[in-house]
Amino acid sequence: MIIVVHGGAAKCNEQLIALKLAGVKRAVKEGYDSLANGSTALDAVERAVSCMENDPIMNCGYGSSLTDAGTVECDAIIMDGQTLKSGAVAGVQHILHPISLSRAVMDRSDHCLFIGSGAEQFAQEVGIELVTNESLIHEFAQKRLKEYKTFARTIDDDKPENQVIESESPKEHDTVGSVAIDQYGNCAVATSTGGITGKRVGRVGDSPIIGAGGYADNSCGAVSTTGHGEAIMRTCLSRHIMYELISSVSLQDAVDKSLQMMAKRVDGYGGAIAVAPNQKPGIGFTTPMMSWAYIDSNDSQQCIHYGIRVDEHLTQNF
Ligand code: ASP
Numbered sequence: 001m002i003i004v005v006h007g008g009a010a011k012c013n014e015q016l017i018a019l020k021l022a023g024v025k026r027a028v029k030e031g032y033d034s035l036a037n038g039s040t041a042l043d044a045v046e047r048a049v050s051c052m053e054n055d056p057i058m059n060c061g062y063g064s065s066l067t068d069a070g071t072v073e074c075d076a077i078i079m080d081g082q083t084l085k086s087g088a089v090a091g092v093q094h095i096l097h098p099i100s101l102s103r104a105v106m107d108r109s110d111h112c113l114f115i116g117s118g119a120e121q122f123a124q125e126v127g128i129e130l131v132t133n134e135s136l137i138h139e140f141a142q143k144r145l146k147e148y149k150t151f152a153r154t155i156d157d158d159k160p161e162n163q164v165i166e167s168e169s170p171k172e173h174d175t176v177g178s179v180a181i182d183q184y185g186n187c188a189v190a191t192s193t194g195g196i197t198g199k200r201v202g203r204v205g206d207s208p209i210i211g212a213g214g215y216a217d218n219s220c221g222a223v224s225t226t227g228h229g230e231a232i233m234r235t236c237l238s239r240h241i242m243y244e245l246i247s248s249v250s251l252q253d254a255v256d257k258s259l260q261m262m263a264k265r266v267d268g269y270g271g272a273i274a275v276a277p278n279q280k281p282g283i284g285f286t287t288p289m290m291s292w293a294y295i296d297s298n299d300s301q302q303c304i305h306y307g308i309r310v311d312e313h314l315t316q317n318f
Helices: 014-036 041-053 098-108 116-125 139-148 151-156 229-235 237-245 251-266
Strands: 002-010 074-080 086-092 113-115 176-181 187-193 214-217 221-227 270-275 282-285 289-296 303-309 314-317
Touching: 002 014, 002 041, 002 270, 002 282, 014 041, 014 176, 014 289, 014 303, 041 074, 041 098, 041 176, 041 187, 074 098, 074 214, 086 098, 086 116, 098 116, 098 187, 113 116, 176 221, 176 270, 187 214, 187 221, 214 237, 221 229, 221 237, 221 251, 229 237, 229 251, 237 251, 237 270, 251 270, 251 282, 270 289, 282 289
Parallel strands: 002 221, 086 113
Antiparallel strands: 002 176, 002 289, 074 086, 074 187, 176 187, 214 221, 221 270, 270 282, 289 303, 303 314
């Protein structure tokens, strides 16, 4: 069994790094506890992501990034590697846990993706509560919008030439995700986001798109991505990583090569986490930072592995 989470490709100031790391460690622990209790990979990734949707430091659920109109519009996806079933929602404005609504789309509808008001109508039908848009807004997200003002500035900030970290506010991007393999050998992915600060109302990113924001297939593995959504969509980044694995020496190599391809082909930056049978997890990013954590039952140390900076790999007992 293994579970990996990410708290988004981002750059944060020192003060926020501690909060980000605490958030990913809490989420991975929750997900791992459910795997250890016999839950499926699908339940574990939903649980881990749901935990981060409650955390205002993360850009998803409560604390999501804001549109150029100052509102919250969330996207999410969940996918089951055993059946290739998937559920997703886009542009939802009144849902605290878009990942659980995605799960309901997968389990309780004939469809893969619902948007906006149709998604929220479906939520009511399956008993998921609607909340006010204001209740999803946190002051960090408001500060980010004030600082960046436009989508283009947010995107620019993640380019390698702009990697100085000087601001007080939490930075972009911060989509969350989780991938896991359970004791039954099944893999799954969950990804959830508020999108990119200053995005236009109605813009949908990569996160709810199969093969871009996430992909899971027992025959190859599971991936969750984060970063510049338009670039990730154009390169089908999650699916690309799985494809690249066929000719790579390791899953890590496949993640690194795919992220380099995205930078080269479409000048896009971001990160990914991946698991595959008989492989160490693949964790990579071309942005200045990406918070991540994993727990692997085959690990003789029995600890949480985590990090946020380039080449950082820390451990902590649990
Ligand atoms: N990929 C997300 C989007 O473009 C943003 C992120 O990863 O933070 O909506």
